[in-house]
Amino acid sequence: MKKSKKNNAKINDDFLSEEAKQERETAPEYTLDIPDDEIWSYQIEGLQAPHINQPFKNAKRNKIIVVIVLVIAIGLSIFFSVRAVHNDTYEYKDLGDGTYELVKFSNPGDMTEVTIDYVVDLETGKKDTTKPISVINEYAFNCDETLNSISFGKDIKKIDGKSIYSCWWVQNVWIDDENPYYCDLDGVIYDKDLTEVVFYPNDHDKYLRAKLGYDNLVDDEGNPMEELWGTTEKYDEAFFEEYNKQIRTYIIPSTVTKIGQLAFAYSNITDLYIPEGVKTMETMAVFKNTVLRNVYSYTTDKPITDVTYKSISSMKSVYNSLPEGLEYIGSDCFYYCRELKYLYIPGSVTYIGHHAFWDAVYKEDDQLKGITAINTPLSEEEFSKVETGDQWRPQYDYKLFKKSVDINYSTQRE
Numbered sequence: 299m300k301k302s303k304k305n306n307a308k309i310n311d312d313f314l315s316e317e318a319k320q321e322r323e324t325a326p327e328y329t330l331d332i333p334d335d336e337i338w339s340y341q342i343e344g345l346q347a348p349h350i351n352q353p354f355k356n357a358k359r360n361k362i363i364v365v366i367v368l369v370i371a372i373g374l375s376i377f378f379s380v381r382a383v384h385n386d387t388y389e390y391k392d393l394g395d396g397t398y399e400l401v402k403f404s405n406p407g408d409m410t411e412v413t414i415d416y417v418v419d420l421e422t423g424k425k426d427t428t429k430p431i432s433v434i435n436e437y438a439f440n441c442d443e444t445l446n447s448i449s450f451g452k453d454i455k456k457i458d459g460k461s462i463y464s465c466w467w468v469q470n471v472w473i474d475d476e477n478p479y480y481c482d483l484d485g486v487i488y489d490k491d492l493t494e495v496v497f498y499p500n501d502h503d504k505y506l507r508a509k510l511g512y513d514n515l516v517d518d519e520g521n522p523m524e525e526l527w528g529t530t531e532k533y534d535e536a537f538f539e540e541y542n543k544q545i546r547t548y549i550i551p552s553t554v555t556k557i558g559q560l561a562f563a564y565s566n567i568t569d570l571y572i573p574e575g576v577k578t579m580e581t582m583a584v585f586k587n588t589v590l591r592n593v594y595s596y597t598t599d600k601p602i603t604d605v606t607y608k609s610i611s612s613m614k615s616v617y618n619s620l621p622e623g624l625e626y627i628g629s630d631c632f633y634y635c636r637e638l639k640y641l642y643i644p645g646s647v648t649y650i651g652h653h654a655f656w657d658a659v660y661k662e663d664d665q666l667k668g669i670t671a672i673n674t675p676l677s678e679e680e681f682s683k684v685e686t687g688d689q690w691r692p693q694y695d696y697k698l699f700k701k702s703v704d705i706n707y708s709t710q711r712e
Contacts, residue, residue, distance in 0.1 A: 388418050390431075397432035397453065405444050415451025415474070436460040443467060446501075452476040457487065459559030459580065462497055466564075469505035471497060483551070483605055492603065494556040498548070503566045506545045542568045546589065549609045550576070552602040557583045559628070568637075571596055571610070574621045581628035581651065584635060591637045595621035619711050620644055627654050629687060636660055636668045642711050645675045652687025659692035659703055666694060666703075673709045681707060 387409075389402040398417050417429035430453035438458070439448065442465040450457070452474040462468060470485030479490055485505060487496035499505075507513045546568040550557070556578045562570070563585035569592045570584070584590065596613040610616070619642035620627075629651030632638070635658050643650075659668040669692050674681055691702040 388420075390417055391435075393433065395432075397430050399433035399435055400431050400438050401435045402437070403439050403442075405442050407444060410444055411447040411449075412445060413449040413451070415449075415453065432456065434458060434461040437463050439463065439465050439468075441465065446470075447472065450474065450477070450480065452478075455479045457496060459496070459561075462499075463560070464564070465500060467501050467504075468499045469501045471499055483603070486605070488551075488554075492551050492553040494558050495550060495554055495561045496558050497560070498562050498565050498567075500564045503545050510544055512541060512545060543607045547571075547607040549602065549605045549607070551605065552596075552598050556580070559583065560585060562587060568592070569594065571613075571616070572621050573598070573602070574623055576621050576624060578626040579620075579624065579628055579631050580626075582630045582633065583628060584632050585630055586634040588634065589637055590635050591639070592618065593620060593638065593641075595619055617711055618642065620647075622646060625649065627651060629653055630656065632658055634658060638669050639667075640673075640712060641669045641671075642673045642709075645680070648684060650684060650686045650690045652690055654687070654690045655692050656689060657692065659694050661694055668692065669703060671704050671706055673706045673711075675709065676707060678705075678707045681705065 386404050387406055388400070389404075391399040391401050393399055400414055403412065403414070414431055414434065416425040416427050416431060418424070419426050431451060432453050433456045434450070434454060436458040437460055439445070439462045441463070445465060445468050447470050448462070448468060449472040454473075454477060457480060462471065471482060471487050472485060473480045473482040473487065475481075477490070480496065481488055481490050481492070483492075485502060486498050488494060489496065504513075546566055548562075548565075548567045548569070549571045550573055552573040552575065554573055555575050557572070557576060557580060559580040560582045561580070561584075563582050565584075565587050566589055567587060568589050570590060571594045574595055574597045584593075594616050596610075596616045598612065598614050600612065602609045602612060618640055622644045623646050624644055625646055625648050627643075627647060627650045631651065631654045633653060633656050635655075638658060641655065655669055655672070659666060659670055661667070672691065676684075689702075691705070693700040693702050695701075
């Protein structure tokens with residue numbers, strides 16, 4: 299190989315004398331004649347010659363060492379990642395009686411099902427059967443966007459009304475059959491005696507769609523698929539009504555006397571049947587159900603525990619109203635239930651919380667829609683004795699002000 303070099307460095311002429319300029323122009327070229335197989339033998343003193351097509355000393359051993367180090371590093375990374383997941387996923391509180399409270403569950407992002415029965419050991423990731431969970435704290439499950447199913451163990455004796463909050467994709471909550479405090483009716487939580495509705499999962503209708511063969515006919519909100527709607531005789535109004543009857547009609551068992559806090563919040567129920575024995579509807583009991591069209595009450599001569607529309611045929615009487623005997627309507631109870639068009643408050647009610655029917659009326663094309671009036675059998679004087687919270691009635695824009703909907707006193711049910 300030949301290497302040549304000419305002294306042609308670019309130097310600013312302003313700094314060179316005439317003699318230097320002339321010397322630069324007349325500088326001779328020089329050539330180094332180095333054989334190709336010896337080119338790498340020329341090196342700067344003190345630096346090791348590069349290994350070109352030559353094996354490194356102990357190369358095989360060094361490769362093995364590198365592989366072992368990488369395997370150990372990856373293993374440790376996975377181990378500590380698993381530990382971190384367990385540390386972040388479950389948070390507990392020792393109740394001092396041998397049982398624990400689930401304070402918080404944080405989904406690592408891929409859990410669609412979870413069983414809460416025993417404390418998960420944060421070191422091993424395994425359940426410790428000597429540490430049963432007995433209490434589910436408020437907001438223990440909060441705004442989860444992945445879970446579809448939750449199972450509670452036999453030792454759970456308290457489920458806070460706000461324990462499963464804004465978990466949009468939960469379809470079912472299952473209770474261990476041996477639990478003496480709670481049970482479930484096809485994934486809906488009740489107390490063991492079926493006297494209180496505890497929680498109707500936000501996405502329970504999706505489970506029913508799959509169970510009854512509607513999962514390919516409607517979208518995630520339960521509305522008929524746009525490409526199917528109106529394209530055949532099958533997908534007409536009659537089909538939609540049948541769908542609502544089978545999927546979005548819910549019968550509360552006749553034994554129930556209390557509808558718990560947030561029990562039906564955000565649910566997709568269109569027709570809700572309440573037994574006449576219900577005396578209490580807690581705070582936010584039917585909060586922001588945007589498709590609820592009718593609230594019916596019913597009487598029966600025999601117990602009803604079938605929560606499907608099929609139970610309607612065995613009812614003694616059905617009427618369009620909150621149930622006779624109802625005493626307590628909690629705050630925000632029917633907040634933003636805009637599809638309701640008729641409301642009758644029985645004379646047995648003694649308390650109505652703040653914003654109980656707030657935002658349940660609206661204007662569209664200058665027409666009032668939703669709950670446009672409140673009906674009651676009580677006279678104005680009798681109704682004035684009912685304890686009411688602030689802004690319990692729906693309000694709408696009226697000129698420059700907000701106006702509450704009217705109360706029709708001394709009226710009969712429709």
